[in-house]
Amino acid sequence: MSVSEIEESYAEYADRMHRFEWLDRLFIGRYRQAQFGDVDGKVLDVACGIGTNFRYLPETVELVGIDISPEMLANAEKRLTKLGMEGTLREMNAQGLEFPDNSFDTVISALSTCTFPDPIAALREMNRICKPDGTIHLVEHGRSDVGPIARFQDWRADAHYAQSGCRWTQEPREVVESAGLSVKETTTGLFGVITTFEITPDRGVEQ
């Protein structure tokens, strides 16, 4: 799917994601908390969606969120208000971030590389705009390492992609490796479906 087709598909998803967020909190909340609970400084949430990550961030951060979907951002704006948080939200393509090099202390992103038409470009953009002494934290999802779950994902992969533009059988470690990023730490959980990354920005990575 193209960037504009993904944008259209997420216009329909915004309210549904909001309604089913309790499920995310139950299954993925602990990974978000572990990756995003201690971040600091000027933080960029890439593809912030409806703002699911916001509740896990320390109150002290200076938050900027970007997403391609205005409908998702409208929900994220409501989330900021509900949490009593300050933050700036902008409509933007993750594959061409409109920020200068070294703009953020921390870059976070969750469940996003599966939907970017060009995840390598988006990851390299995160690397570019993060300060050299900053950190990139990702919580990604992909193909399970448990047979029956993986087989179900394989069976539904095309239908799921057609519906949401999400490649849920991706291998997040292969994607991050292909972008050439320097992984400091990575973990896997939830039957191998969730992979987290702590990445050190690397100025040697090509743009």
Ligand SMILES: C[S@@+](CC[C@H](N)C(=O)[O-])C[C@H]1O[C@@H](n2cnc3c(N)ncnc32)[C@H](O)[C@@H]1O
């Ligand atoms: C599965 S949702 C995840 C949202 C949020 N990060 C979360 O953890 O709930 C994927 C998000 O990526 C956004 N997205 C997809 N392609 C994008 C792009 N090229 N640039 C910016 N956002 C994009 C979608 O609009 C959607 O909000």
